[in-house]
Structure formats: C-alpha cells, structure tokens
C-alpha cells in the first residue's frame with residue numbers, strides 16, 4: 001500500500017427535499033489519502049462542513065463493503081463511479097488524480113425520486129419483490145434439504161443472479177430508466193432452481209406488471225445496465241426473463257394480474 | 264430483578280418438545296386480534312416478522328435502512344452451521360451443541376444451546392425451500408466446509424455471501440407477507456423508546472428519519488431484533504448504522520443487560536490504515552481453511568514476506584495449537600496475533616498485522632480452485648489494499664466484530680420486561696463468552712423462524728391486556744422525552760462532531776477494554792469515558808434541524824447511547840474476576856497465556872440493571888448450572 005495525498009474539486013448535487021429545486025455546489029476535498037475510500041473522502045468533506053456550521057452532504061451507506069446496496073451515486077456521469085464491478089463504497093481514491101474535478105449526483109429516475117442531496121427513494125424495488133419475488137413456503141413446510149438435488153451449474157447460475165444488491169444503478173444507467181436487470185436477476189434466480197418452478201409463470205407476470213405500475217421504463221436493449229452493475233449481473237438474465245414471460249403469457253391459464261398497484 | 268430463566272426440567276433432548284407442549288396456544292382465529300411489533304429486519308427480525316405473520320398475527324416491522332433487505336446481516340460472509348452430518352464425519356446435534364458450549368467457554372445455558380443445535384437442521388431445510396442458492400457438489404447435493412473451532416465440516420455457504428442470501432430469503436418471505444397485508448413495513452424509522460403500560464411492553468416511539476416526525480406505535484408485544492453493539496469500538500466490521508440505541512433504551516426502561524463485556528474481536532480483518540478510516544473489513548474466517556498464519560521469527564524483520572525463508576517463519580497457530588492449527592477459535596487466534604505484535608514480530612507499515620499466506624494452498628490445489636473458493640474475498644482485499652493476495656500474503660489483524668453480550672432473555676427469549684422479546688445478536692443467549700464461526704446466522708434464524716413463533720403464544724395466551732391507544736399517558740411521556748433529547752443534541756452548538764467523539768471513545772475502549780484487559784486499565788477507561796461523555800454534552804455540534812432527514816442528528820443520538828453504554832461494558836469487565844472466552848483479564852491467565860476461568864465463583868450470567876440517572880447500575884446474576892456437560896479447560900492444542 002503506497003499512499004499519497006491528493007486534492008480534488010467536487011461538484012455535488014444539493015437538494016433540500018424531494019420537492020425542492022436542486023443545484024450543483026462546489027467544494028474542495030483537500031489532503032485526501034489515496035488509500036481512503038470514496039465515502040471516506042465524503043466523510044472528510046462532511047466533517048469540515050459540520051465544523052463550518054453547514055449541513056453536510058446527505059448520502060446513504062451502511063456496510064461499506066459492497067453488499068448492502070445502500071450506497072450509490074453518479075460519479076462523473078457513471079453510477080458508482082469509474083471502476084468496473086465496484087460499488088461506490090468500494091471505490092478507492094487511488095483511482096483519481098490530484099487536481100481532478102469530480103461531479104457527484106444522485107441516481108435519477110422517475111420511479112426512484114430524490115429524497116435529499118444524494119439520497120433516493122428506492123421503495124419501488126421492494127414493491128416489485130412483494131409482487132412475486134419469493135417462493136411461497138411457510139416456515140415449517142419445507143422438506144429435507146437434500147431431497148431435491150440441484151445441478152451444480154444451475155445452482156451456480158442462480159447464485160450469479162442472486163448476487164444483485166438492489167442498489168438501483170442499472171436503473172440510473174438505463175436511458176429508459178428500466179428496472180429490467182434488477183427484476184430479471186430475481187426471476188432468474190428462482191427460475192433456475194427446481195424449488196422456484198411451481199410459481200415461475202405467475203412470478204414473471206406479476207413482477208413485470210408491478211415494474212410497469214411503478215413507472216419504470218421499458219428495456220430497449222441498450223445494455224448500459226450490465227456495464228454499470230457493480231455485481232456483474234449479466235443481461236442474459238433479461239433474455240431469460242423474456243423467455244419466462246412469453247412462456248407464461250402464452251401458456252398460463254392465469255390472466256395478466258390487474259392487481260398491481262402503485263404505492 | 265427477578266431472573267427466572269424458565270428452563271424446562273427433564274432430559275436435555277426433550278426439553279424443547281416438552282416446553283412447546285406445555286406452552287399455552289393462541290387459537291388460530293384469535294391470532295388476528297393481536298398486534299406484534301418487530302424492530303429490526305436482519306436475519307432475526309426478518310425471519311420473525313415473516314413467521315409470525317404466517318401464523319396470522321398482525322405484524323408491524325421497523326428498520327432504519329431504506330429497505331428491510333439492507334440490514335447488517337447482509338454482510339455475513341462465511342456460512343451457517345447445522346448438524347446435518349452430510350459429510351458423514353461424525354457430526355450430530357450433540358456435537359454441535361457441545362462445540363458451541365465449549366466454544367463459548369462454558370458461559371452459556373445448556374438448554375438454549377441444545378435447542379439451537381436441534382433447530383439448526385430445520386433452518387437449512389427452510390432456506391433451501393426458499394430458493395437460497397447454497398453451494399452444491401457436482402451430484403447436486405449441498406456442499407459443506409469447516410470453520411474455526413470445529414473439527415467437522417458442518418458449515419453451509421453461498422460463496423462468500425451467505426448472509427446476503429439468507430437475508431434475502433427472509434426478506435422475500437417478509438415481503439410476501441407485506442403483499443398479503445399481514446405485515447406493515449416501516450422502513451427508515453429509528454426506535455428511540457420502548458413504552459410500558461402496567462409494566463408490560465406495549466409499544467414504541469420512533470423517529471421517521473425522512474420527515475423527522477416522532478411516531479407512536481402500539482402492540483401487544485414488542486420483539487427487538489436490532490443487532491449487536493460492536494460499533495461501540497468505533498472501528499469494527501459492522502455496518503456504519505449498527506448501534507446499541509434500541510437495546511440501551513430498553514435497558515433504561517428496566518430490561519436487564521447481560522454480559523456486556525463479552526465482545527468478540529475477530530482475528531482476520533484488514534488492518535487499520537488511517538485516521539479517516541470509517542470501518543474495518545472482515546476477511547472471512549473460512550480463509551483459514553487454506554491460508555496459513557505466520558510472522559517472522561525475528562522481531563523487527565522488515566524484509567518482504569517473499570524474501571523470508573521458510574525456516575525463519577513462525578507459523579505460530581500451527582505451532583501452539585497443533586490439533587486445530589489455523590482453525591483455532593477466534594478469541595484464541597486474536598490474542599495470539601496480538602501477542603506476536605506486542606513482541607515486535609508484527610508486519611506491515613504499522614507493525615500491527617500478521618500474514619495469512621495462501622502460497623502452499625495455491626501450490627497444492629492450483630490458483631483456479633482457490634479462486635473458486637475465495638475469489639470475491641481476494642478481490643475485496645485487493646480493492647482495499649492494492650496488493651494481489653495470489654502473489655503476496657494477505658496482512659490481517661483482529662478487529663471488533665460481534666457482541667455476545669446483549670439484553671438478558673429467558674428460555675422463551677423474553678427479557679425482564681414482560682412482553683419484550685429479544686432475538687438475534689441483540690440478546691445474550693447462546694454464545695457464552697465467545698461465539699464460534701457460522702453460528703450467529705444459525706442463532707438469528709433459529710430465534711426468528713423456530714423459537715419465537717412458539718414462545719410468543721404462551722405469553723399472549725396467558726396475559727391480560729388493557730386497552731391501550733397511542734394517546735395513552737405513557738406514550739405522551741415517552742414522546743416528550745425523545746423530543747427533549749433531540750432538542751438537547753441540536754442545542755449544544757459546540758465545536759466537535761459526533762464522529763470525533765465516537766472515535767475517541769473507540770480508542771479508549773480498544774486500548775483498555777479490547778483483547779487484553781487489566782484492572783488499572785479498566786478503571787482508567789471508566790474515568791476517560793466519563794470525561795468524553797461530559798464533554799460530549801458540552802461541546803457537540805450537530806448541524807441542521809429535526810424536521811427532515813438529518814444523518815448527523817441520528818448519528819449523534821447513537822453516539823450518546825454508546826457513551827453511556829460503554830460504562831456498563833467496562834463495569835462488567837471489572838466485575839468478571841476471571842478470564843473466559845473473549846474476556847481476557849491479564850491477571851487471570853495460565854503460564855501459557857491462555858484464559859483462566861474460575862468455575863467456582865464465576866459460572867454465572869452477569870446482568871446489569873438500570874438504577875437511574877447518575878446512579879451505579881445494580882449487579883444481578885443468573886447462576887449457570889451444567890447438568891449435561893462436564894466443565895473442562897478449553898484446549899485446542
């Protein structure tokens with residue numbers, strides 16, 4: 001680890017509340033160790049703002065190790081910043097150069113509105129999961145764990161899809177603000193496992209309907225989502241979702257759910 | 264304080280069955296007349312919310328994050344134990360029970376731990392049925408690996424993201440109940456007080472973190488699953504939002520706090536590198552399956568690790584603990600690392616680190632196999648440290664990780680306050696003085712899926728409830744207190760930030776109440792913490808207002824509670840006149856520097872009772888009786 005210090009100019013989106021207008025404000029980030037993480041850099045700036053009697057920049061974070069999906073902003077035009085498959089909390093300042101100007105904005109999409117500064121409301125994603133992102137098993141009903149073998153390759157693919165952290169970067173990256181990558185990851189995880197098959201058709205129909213109801217856009221295959229996803233979720237999951245959806249829409253006796261409601 | 268653990272009599276193997284038979288039941292159609300509040304959506308709170316709702320109870324669930332899926336459980340990496348004995352390596356419920364009791368240095372209740380081992384297998388069945396993509400063998404059956412403190416392979420895992428997958432399973436079951444209207448979800452709410460009516464827990468007061476509004480919520484019972492307090496050390500492996508606030512406010516309302524001095528310091532974390540550092544990153548213990556821990560034999564050796572010949576390396580865990588080697592339990596491995604560094608053999612820029620070396624494993628198994636096992640952990644390490652662990656050994660050092668201590672609960676998981684149940688890391692129940700790897704996930708899910716859905720019936724069916732509404736005086740009073748505290752924090756307008764105070768508190772605790780404790784150090788720490796606490800209320804600065812999202816305000820409230828809570832942590836360490844598990848008082852050690860227990864005088868749970876502002880807390884104890892295992896010196900040699 002060889003650390004040095006750099007100075008940066010930040011241009012940060014400040015917005016007092018969901019209805020207030022926002023604007024970019026300029027701050028100096030001085031003497032930042034290149035071993036610090038991006039969020040630690042923001043901590044340092046915030047500490048100084050507090051001591052100057054100003055309101056610090058609001059941003060969401062918790063685990064700070066790339067797994068909770070709480071953090072995330074658009075850095076120089078890219079969700080979670082410039083590094084591939086890296087959440088904002090895992091981005092380190094060694095990837096910036098002394099004197100750089102860094103523009104930091106919230107994830108933007110109609111369905112995930114700004115709450116304050118860099119904090120957004122992603123509850124629409126919870127609504128989509130509530131619509132069908134589960135296997136209907138009550139506690140106590142399960143058969144013995146090894147009674148249903150799962151081919152290792154299927155289990156591995158299911159795990160690849162299940163790695164989604166629900167951060168919303170795919171939505172921010174998409175020109176249509178579509179949540180297809182997120183939805184397809186959950187649908188794929190269950191579609192690949194024998195345990196998830198009984199409800200596969202219903203799940204695909206309800207989750208897609210809920211996604212539309214929440215105001216997310218359509219997927220027109222820009223592939224920006226995959227490029228910006230910090231967990232490397234593959235767009236092959238979207239292809240699988242489309243297959244599941246078509247299969248369900250054609251074959252299922254069930255009608256498209258009309259119950260999807262907007263929260 | 265009455266401490267009746269309500270442990271059922273009779274043979275260990277049938278205690279739980281008998282207890283469930285003896286508990287009163289709530290008729291299915293009456294369940295919908297009860298409201299239950301669950302605070303927390305980690306493994307414990309998520310699983311409890313889902314299971315209670317499945318039974319037909321009306322559940323109101325709260326968490327501080329924007330979504331229940333982001334509770335700190337999400338960060339657990341390594342795995343979850345169960346006594347399935349799939350590898351046919353002589354595991355059994357009894358062995359899992361015994362390992363856990365021994366791992367806890369014989370400071371946990373036999374009956375609770377046995378029940379935990381019993382439900383462990385049901386947890387795996389349920390999680391598989393939920394669609395959790397556990398690691399599998401080529402034949403399609405579930406894979407296992409070994410973990411610290413065990414000589415059998417009983418850990419189930421989903422790559423390095425076991426906690427994430429288990430939590431998403433609980434979350435999906437929870438969201439299914441939200442869709443059914445059986446759970447009402449309140450995210451971005453922070454519980455700031457417990458409300459008692461006629462001595463029963465009847466609701467909570469929370470702050471809506473977005474609008475700043477103070478809200479009142481009533482219920483027939485409150486289930487607290489708010490996680491652990493490892494962040495009292497400032498730097499820890501826990502998420503930045505983890506706190507002691509909810510548990511501490513319950514303590515102030517009369518809930519006993521058990522064994523606060525049992526704090527686990529995890530041996531394999533990325534070492535500290537700067538003052539600005541906000542958290543420490545765990546490198547899963549599973550790495551010790553294939554990595555070998557060593558330091559140079561010579562103190563002050565500054566050569567690159569690659570340049571130190573085999574004969575000049577000290578693989579100290581393998582040397583001192585030949586039968587467990589690199590898989591020695593956490594408390595023992597952490598202290599050994601500290602001793603090496605204290606002796607000047609530490610490595611890296613600060614000298615507070617040891618090597619975790621994969622060279623031999625890579626030679627034996629090939630890099631692709633190591634990648635398959637630990638790829639994401641290696642990647643995480645390289646991101647943070649900017650060194651390639653496939654080429655050069657990792658540097659690791661112990662860090663604050665887990666709280667064995669927590670609110671006291673009986674066998675039903677009920678605290679000393681009737682109607683307040685405590686689950687998961689927030690309670691003290693199953694891990695004694697030291698927790699073994701892969702057993703917190705097991706406990707959180709065991710508590711939530713399988714214990715509370717049974718035991719809460721007994722309470723609800725056997726209790727008389729008065730009508731209570733949100734306008735009840737007790738709610739008014741609670742709210743007034745909460746509002747006054749928020750005002751006070753905003754009104755100090757001093758010169759230091761909450762982070763600054765928290766960091767100072769962490770330094771004190773790490774220095775005097777960390778891996779090695781002495782009476783003088785602890786006494787000094789008590790005084791130093793009191794000084795910081797006093798300055799906090801004189802010189803804190805919190806910007807902004809109480810009327811919207813104000814993260815500085817939230818954090819300041821949590822630091823205020825940590826500053827008070829630290830006092831009972833230190834008091835408890837002083838009162839425990841022995842070394843056991845993670846609590847190591849240097850006055851009590853063997854010639855070989857191992858913990859020296861005092862089973863005659865110290866075989867008890869220490870339970871602290873709040874006595875009022877500025878008064879010394881009252882010490883109570885629950886004796887621990889060992890009927891089924893023989894107390895032995897814990898040896899991993």
Ligand SMILES: Cc1cc2nc3c(=O)[nH]c(=O)nc-3n(C[C@H](O)[C@H](O)[C@H](O)COP(=O)(O)OP(=O)(O)OC[C@H]3O[C@@H](n4cnc5c(N)ncnc54)[C@H](O)[C@@H]3O)c2cc1C
Nearest residue numbers: 303304305306307327336341342454490687688701703704
């Ligand atoms: C990095 C790391 C790795 C780990 N790996 C493993 C492992 O491999 N195996 C293992 O067995 N254990 C592991 N553990 C331990 C284990 O993850 C935790 O002990 C366990 O997940 C705790 O679960 P919980 O449900 O009790 O609490 P948490 O998951 O911490 O959840 C707490 C919940 O309470 C809520 N909350 C907190 N305070 C309030 C408040 N005041 N008001 C409202 N809500 C509140 C939070 O929002 C959250 O929803 C690991 C821990 C860490 C830190």
Ligand code: SF4
Nearest residue numbers: 164165167168170229
């Ligand atoms: S698919 Fe990727 S970018 Fe989208 S929410 Fe999941 S992890 Fe984030």
Ligand code: FES
Nearest residue numbers: 062064069071089
């Ligand atoms: S803070 Fe958890 S993913 Fe970044």
